[in-house]
Amino acid sequence: MQEVSLLIGGQAGDGMMRAAELIGRIFNRLGLYAFVINDYGSLIRGGHNFCKIRAADRQIWHHRESVELIAAVNQDTIARHQKELTGDGRVLYDEGAAKYEGPHEPLPIPLTTMVQEVGGISIMKNSAMIGAIASLYGVPLSVVEEVINRAYGEKAAKNIELVKRGYEFAAKNFKPILKVEPVKRDPTPLISGAESLALGAVKAGMKLYITYPMTPSTAILNYLGPAQDELGILLIHPENEIAVANMALGAAYAGVRTMVGTAGGGFALMQEAFSMAGQAEIPVVFVVGQRVAPAVGAPTYTAQADLKFLLNAGHGEFPRIAVAPGDPEEAFVKTGEAMNLAWKYQSPAIVLVDKHLLESYMSIGIDENKVAVEPPEFAMGQEEYRRYRFTASGVSPLAFPGQKGAVVKVTSYEHDEYGYAEETADGIQKMQEKRLRKLSSIILDLKGRETVKIHGDPAAENLVVAWGSTKGAILEAMSLVNRPLKFLQIIYLSPFPEWEVSRHLSKARDVLLVEGNLTGQLGSLITEQTGFRIKKAVLKNDGRPFDPVSLAEKIKEAFGWK
């Protein structure tokens, strides 16, 4: 079994994230499966910024707390992360910027000098560092060059020169850590949740992405902005989130599949429009990236504490679709599905993600055929068009402004079938019931889709229950626990798949909840929806994803396996 685990660190502005992504790409190129996580503060220059890169010859889902190599462009990185090193770990560092004497093996390298020699700028240190890391792991230089060339295009020359210098220096002066063997397999992308989610939406027909920057959803903007022409879509960034959401309503009314992206705080501002999407039956997909809250919280750190907020957002009663993918592949498929369901059932949909999923990179297969545009029901146009026609399913056929013969009236007021304001008791009740009939239609539809996933041993009596990006840490922890264990990953949060969840809960003997919040929000949702009470829980809300190793210990403890 091959396995690589390292950390690189420096100040914000030192280009650590880019470097880590490239190291991940190098391993991915070799056929290993990589996982890259970045950790940074809310500042642009200075501070501390590090990334962990893990790679192995099998599918991996998460990084590990401990590493065998620290690569540091500053002193601070060594001081902060030494304790994460394994016993035989090493410290690779720029001798022009840091000092290190042990206890771990010091690997000094003159990065600053190398950059000066080629007449480069400080950030290019990373290229020499990447070269040295590649050499330590026995990666062929040609693979590194190929990745760097692709990443930097015409500007690659100096970086390539530095890669070579770093590579040669390490080869001459350091003992290799190991020699990774290329793995033969179908190539998979190394992709972040933000990128794959965006592609899923595009594949499901999204033509317009509207957003106001807010970490962590900014990662979607950063991808779609430059890629918009190639993807045949448009990105706009208006004055605030209230405008974002209301613009999305307008665009969808006019027939364009539209998605908006934000974090909890931005979504708080969108709530009135979210409610209007329910009232006026306008399909809009809301991507909400969770970060540490309340209020501004810790902007660049992950959390799972907005579940109840999202499920209860918006005044009034109306159907909403809410889905929480757990990895980039699910983000691709489920965001596409959310877009399709929103349009089929003319209801708002939420894709609930978090910083950890949006910004971490992972090698994972993505089959684009899993997402296609599912056409909604369109009006045929013999009789006078009624935007809110009563039907058995609750779904009224769609028409858009511009369509000859149809007068399309949508409204934030309660309304009759044509869309004129309605205040009679009977009229209000009927339209409320019509909207809620869609809920039964969505549930019927969902029964034919994957609403939960079962991992591990399906016959095991010990059950772990979780949602969203904790999936990765749990899967890794399960491989460390080494006991019959079943994991129920709940993907749809609304409508809630109680038909699946109840079944699995009733079969389990001992159940443990794992969530990135302190109140067990999924647990109380399960109680509300199924009557089951889960008594054991591993909960935390410290901004960091779970570490598989310590999570494994907690699982053992909870199930009395210690």
Add this chain to the structure above:
Amino acid sequence: MEMRDFDSPAKNTWCPGCNNFGILAAVKQVLAELVNSGEARPEEIVILSGVGCHGKISDYIRVNSFYCLHGRTVPPAMGIKVANQRLKIIAFSGDGDAYAEGISHVVHAARRNLNMTLVVHDNEVFALTTSQVTPTTKRGFRTKSAPKGSFEAPLNPLHLMLSCGATFVARGFSGDPRHLRSILMEAVRHRGFSFIDVIQECVTFNPIKEKYLPKIYDLNKEGHDVTNFSAAWERASEVERIPIGIFYRVERETYEKQLLGERILAEEKPIPSIKKALQEFI
């Protein structure tokens, strides 16, 4: 087409004598004229309105409509225009809607020169919520929210729009529906962000017609140069006499042309495959 082809089956609930009736009639005439002149097909017209007495206009015209949330008339208009720039967009807002709750959107639409018309029914009061002060309420106006009389300096909407970069700035008077109809027609024909602040009498909470009528005059009959920004600014400062008409009109590239060229997003098919995009991650 005639005006009455736009009549809707909804029961009108404005107070008898409300000046919104005059605005409604002017709008229907303009819509009929647009269709008859071949400038727009009826299905290509979309109206939007805010929440307030004025907002009910969406219900009273049988045409595509988007009856917005309070203060949010402009963002959906922008969404609609971005989705399908062939659509003709006319939005109706109140002084509470446009200048209190939703002022940020109005500022940005003007700055962007989004090709749409915004008509503000400026009755200097929150009417539908039974009379509270708005940003255009005059000093001294007494109401439950200002029992000792309003002491806040009122906003000058024309100055606001001029400084934000609106390319068409006008003022109408609901007491003169013929004049209103003619500037509305010009506004709707304007390529860019056209703005009309309509002095609208609310007979129930703010009967202002008698007070305003003697002071009102048509500035376009007095040789005003509509391309002269400083002249527009000065006319908009007048208080002794109250000018109505077109203050300012210039051409500037629109938001949607710069954003989209000739693209009609609503008619574009999604790309058939994302294979190439995925390849970049390998």
